[in-house]
Amino acid sequence: MDIQKPYFKVAAHGLIQKDGKFLVTRRSSINDYMPELWDIPGGTVEFNENIYQCLEREIDEESKLKVKIDKAIFVHDYLSNEFRHQFQIVYTCDYQNGEVVLNPEEHDDFKWVTLDELESLPKIAFLDELFKFLKN
Numbered sequence: 001m002d003i004q005k006p007y008f009k010v011a012a013h014g015l016i017q018k019d020g021k022f023l024v025t026r027r028s029s030i031n032d033y034m035p036e037l038w039d040i041p042g043g044t045v046e047f048n049e050n051i052y053q054c055l056e057r058e059i060d061e062e063s064k065l066k067v068k069i070d071k072a073i074f075v076h077d078y079l080s081n082e083f084r085h086q087f088q089i090v091y092t093c094d095y096q097n098g099e100v101v102l103n104p105e106e107h108d109d110f111k112w113v114t115l116d117e118l119e120s121l122p123k124i125a126f127l128d129e130l131f132k133f134l135k136n
Contacts, residue, residue, distance in 0.1 A: 012055040013042025018095035021112035064101040067093040076126040
């Protein structure tokens with residue numbers, strides 16, 4: 001008998017700011033998790049990796065940008081199924097250098113947007129909650 005135990009997943013995401021705008025990336029149509037919705041760079045913390053290492057790695061993998069991680073500003077948690085409790089921690093990040101280079105298997109477009117422009121984009125759930133938080 002296979003009994004699955006509840007577990008937690010923690011993800012770090014970077015709200016990267018450059019010239020008063022924020023980087024958003026669109027999940028590709030072939031992405032198996034929430035395709036064609038807008039997101040910000042980030043992903044799940046791996047075993048033996050601290051959250052800052054995770055965020056640096058994910059930003060590099062998803063955008064190739066170099067950033068300065070500032071501080072955590074938002075936490076969103078939800079149950080993604082009956083066993084998995086997910087935490088999304090968003091850090092402000094200042095753009096340092098580089099040009100955005102996407103992995104087409106994960107993301108197929110990017111934009112630098114204002115908060116007003118972000119409002120009209122179809123977004124993943126935690127990004128929608130972050131937007132509401134930032135607007136208040």
